Amino acid sequence: MAEDLKSHDSLWDDYNQADYMAQTKSGLDEALVRRISAEKEEPAWMLAKRLESLKIFQEKALPAWGPDLSRLNLDKITYYAKAMEGQAQSWEDVPADIKNTFDKLGIPKAEQEVLAGVGAQYESTVVYHNLKAEFKRQGVIFEDMDLALKKHPELVEPYFMRAMPNTLHKFAALHGAVWSGGTFLYIPAGVKIKEPLQAYFRMNAKGMGQFEHTLIIVESGAQAHYIEGCSAPRYGVDSLHAGGVEIYVKEGARFRYSSVESWSKDAYNLNTKRAIVEKKAHMEWVGGNFGSNVTMLYPCSILVGEGASADHLGVAFANEGQTQDTGAKVIHAAKDTSSNIVMKSISKGGGKAIYRGLVEVGPQAEGAAVSVKCDALILDELSVSDTIPVMKINNPSATIAHEASAGKINEEDLFYLRSRGLKEAEAAAMLVNGFIEPITKELPLEYSVEMNRMVELEMENSVG
C-alpha cells in the first residue's frame, strides 16, 4: 500500500525534479517587471500596467479568508523564466513515469510530446493553422497572447484587465505585473463556431503557463466554445499558478469556457476568471479541478445587461493533503438576469473540498433568478467537505433556490458493481464518475473521457 502510494505520487510530481529553470532567479522586483516587458517588446501602456500592478501587489495583504496560504513563500517563486532552455530536449529525456502517466491518460504520442515540452511546435503549429484557415475568413483571431499584443494592440488594450482589474486582490495584481503567454480569442459579430476551440496543443508549447493571461472577446450575436487545460501533470516552474481569464460576451452572444486543470501536488493554484455578460448574452463556465496543494478558484460572471444569464458547472476533487476551495461568483446588475450554479465536489484521503459561492443581486436587478446546487461526495472519515454560500439579495423580486447535499458512496451500490466482477477501486471510480456525470456530459467527449480517467487515477490505491 505505501509502495503504491509512493509510485502514485511520483506519477504526478516527478516533473518538478527537472531544473530547467535554473538560469532564473527567484523573487520579484521592479527590475524584473521591466525586464519581462522589455524582452517581450511591449508597448509603453503595458509596462505602465505592469508597474502599477506591482505596486498594488506589494501593498495588498494576502486574502484574510479562505484556505491557509501562510506556507506560500512569495520570495521563493520564479516569476519569469525564458522558455525552452534547459528543458528536456527530446522525447527520450522525458522521465519514464511521465510517459507512463500520459499513457494511462490515453493521450496520443504527438500530444504527449507537446505536453512534455519536447514536442516540436510542428504538431501544434499544424493544428493551429488548420484552425485558422477555417475561421480566418470570418475574422476569428486565435493567437498566443504575447503575439496578440503585438499584432492586435487595438483589440487588446481596451479590454486588458478591465473585467479582472489589478485591484481585485493580491494575486490579480501579481498576475498583472508578471503575466506571460496565454490565449487571445476574438470572435467577430454574428460568427457562430460549433466545434470547441482548443488550447490543448498550445498550452505547454513553452513549458510554462504559470501566469498566463487569456483574453476572449465574443462580439454581438456570436457563439463559440473554448476549452483549455490538460489532464497531464502540469509542471509549473514553481509552486504558484496565478493565471487570469477575462471574457467579454457582447449583446446576444453565447460563450462557453471549459477547462480541466490538474496541478502537481505542491502547487498553489490561485486563479482568477471573470466574464462580463451583456444584454441577452449567455456565459457558461464548465470546470474540473484536480491536483494542487491549494486551489482557490471562483469563476465570476457579471451580468450587466438586461436578460443576461450565466451557468456555472464545476467539479473539484480534493485528495490527500489538498484543499479545493472552489465555487462561483455571480453579480446580477441588470433586470431579468439569471444564474445557475451546479457544483460537485469529491474529497478523499483527508482532502478538503469547499464550495464557496457569492451571489449578489443589485437593487436594479428586478426579476433576477438564482439557482445554486452543491453536492459533495465524501469518500472516507478523514475527508472534509464544506459549503459556504453567501447571498446578498438587494432586490425583493429575486427568485432564489439553493440546495446542498453531502453523502458517502453507497455501500449497496458498491456491492452491486463488485458482484459484476469489478474491483472495489474500479467500482468506486465508476460511482464517482456517475456522480459528476451531469458536469462531464457537458464537455466534449475526449475531455469527459479524460476527466473520468483522472478520477480513476485518483481512486487507485484508495480502497481495500
Add this chain to the structure above:
Amino acid sequence: MDLLLVKNLSVSAGDKEILHELSFSVALGESVVIMGPNGSGKSTLAKVLMGHPDYQITGGQIIFRDKDITAAKPEERAAAGLFLAFQEPREIAGLELFPFLFDAYKALQAARGQDAGSVFAFKAKLDDELAALDIKSDWSNRHLNQDFSGGEKKKAELLQLALANPVLAIFDEIDSGLDVDALEVAGKAIQRFKNGDNSLLAVTHYQRVLKYIKPDRVLVMSKGRIAQSGGPELAARLEKEGFASVI
C-alpha cells in the same frame, strides 16, 4: 460432484445471528430452489454467497468449484463463476449501461484469463442478448437501472447474467416486479442460459417461478436453517398446503 458446498454456515449481521449452521449443496448441472416465508433468511443467504460485506461469517465454509471462497471478495466470486441476480437491482445515476456492461465484461474476461475481444464483437454479442430479452437496443444508452420499471430492471439483470456467463446463477426473487408477459420473457432467458454445464439456485417466496425453473431439488428454509428438502413434489405440496405444513 458438488459445484457449491455450504457447510455449517453461521452468519450474523451486527449482534444478530441470521443463519445457523446451515448446510446444503448444489451439483453441477442441477437446479435448486430454496423456498421459505419472509424472514427465513433466504435473501441473506443469497447475498452472503455473493460476499456482501455487511454480514459476518461466524462459522462454517462456502466451497465453490473445490475452492474455499468463504472470505473471497465479491469480484473474486464473480470471476470464479458466481452471479447474483438481485431482488432489487441498484439504480446507478450517471453510469451509462453500455460502457458499464463492457467494462464489467472486460473485468470478468481478464480475471478468467480470457480475451474480451473488440468493442465491436461485444456490441454484436450485446445486440443478440438484447433481442433475446426483447429489449430495445437504444436501451444501452440509458443509465444503469435508473428510472427503469421493475420489469426492466429484472431484464437488465438477466442481460448481465447472459454476458457474465456464470457457472452458478443465483436468483433472488427473480419474479418480483414482473407482470405475466415479462415473467414469460424472463423464464425463456433462464431456460436459454441453463445447460448441463451450469447450475441454478433460485431463492423465492412464491411458486410461480417454478414454471420456468424446473427444480431438481427443493429446499425449504425457516428461521435461518434448512427445514426440509425434497424433489419437485415438495414444491407441489407447499403450493397446496403452505409453508406451515412442512416447517
